[in-house]
Amino acid sequence: QISYYLGYSAMKDHFPSDVMMPNPECLNNCCRNQQAKYKGKWAPQVWLGKGHDGKEGGEAVHEDNDWGIEVCGGSDNLPTVPKPVETSEASEAPAQGLEFQYEQRTKEEDQLDNENTVDSSEGVSLDDLMMQFNKVQST
Known part of the structure; x- marks a missing residue:
C-alpha cells in the first residue's frame, strides 16, 4: 500500500501515516x-500489486x-480497500502524530497589519527618491 504521508517519530518508535488533505483556508x-x-471528485487510491486481485499471475516459481x-x-494477507476519507472543512487539529510547525495568522492580525501600513510613496517622484538615495550613499 502506498502511503500519501509517512513520518517517523523516533521518540515513540512508530510510523504515523495519513492522507494529507489541502488547506481550505489557503492564502493562495x-x-x-x-x-x-x-x-468531491478525489478519493485515495489503493494500489494492488500483480497477483493480489486473484485474477492475474499466481504463485511465483523459482528454480533456485x-x-x-x-x-x-x-x-487474510490481501490488502483491504479503505473507505473514502471524510474531512471536515473546519478541522483545525492535525492527524495523530502530526503537528503544525507555525501558527496560522488570524484575519484580525492581517487587518491590523494592513491598517498600520503606510504608503510612503504618495506624492514622491522617482527622481526625488533617487536623489535621496544618492545623498545617503555619498555620506
Missing part, C-alpha cells in the same frame, strides 16, 4: 481554485531458492 488563490475544481524464502498464500 490558485490553490483554492484547484481545491474547488477537485472537491538459495535463501529459503517462501511466499505464503492466504486471503
